[in-house]
Amino acid sequence: MPAGDITVYAFLEAAPGKIDELLATLTRSQAWCENHEPGCLQYRISQDPKDPHKVCVFEVYKDRAALDFHIASDASKANVAFYAAGGLTKPLEEQDIRIHTEYRASA
Numbered sequence: 512m513p514a515g516d517i518t519v520y521a522f523l524e525a526a527p528g529k530i531d532e533l534l535a536t537l538t539r540s541q542a543w544c545e546n547h548e549p550g551c552l553q554y555r556i557s558q559d560p561k562d563p564h565k566v567c568v569f570e571v572y573k574d575r576a577a578l579d580f581h582i583a584s585d586a587s588k589a590n591v592a593f594y595a596a597g598g599l600t601k602p603l604e605e606q607d608i609r610i611h612t613e614y615r616a617s618a
Contacts, residue, residue: 515613516552517578519570522607524600530564536593537568543586544570550577564600578610 525533537556544551552571559565572578581587594603 515615517572517575518611518613519568519572519578520607520609520611521568521570523566523568523594524606525564525566526597526600527564529598530566532593533566533598534558536590536598537566540586540590543584544581547586548577548581548584550574551581 523533534556541554541556544554550573552573553569554571555569557567557569559567570578570581572581591603599606
């Protein structure tokens with residue numbers, strides 16, 4: 512199974528009263544990725560229309576090295592600091608975060 516892009520699906524739930532701060536933090540991270548991380552192919556933020564405190568961050572990286580670079584970035588560290596300071600309903604480790612590798616069939 513040849514490896515392709517790395518996709519991250521992060522389903523996050525903002526703590527009460529923290530949704531605006533969460534969206535601002537994620538928007539700064541999105542801008543950072545677009546301007547400083549050539550290995551980040553997509554970084555999208557979406558909000559659940561039925562529950563606006565729930566957000567999905569959809570990220571695509573060209574490979575594992577690009578994802579690791581993002582995780583080590585100041586933008587990512589700022590996100591983690593916000594989460595740890597009570598920005599989410601539960602710790603980041605307990606949020607629904609999925610990392611998938613794109614499947615590419617051999618020719």
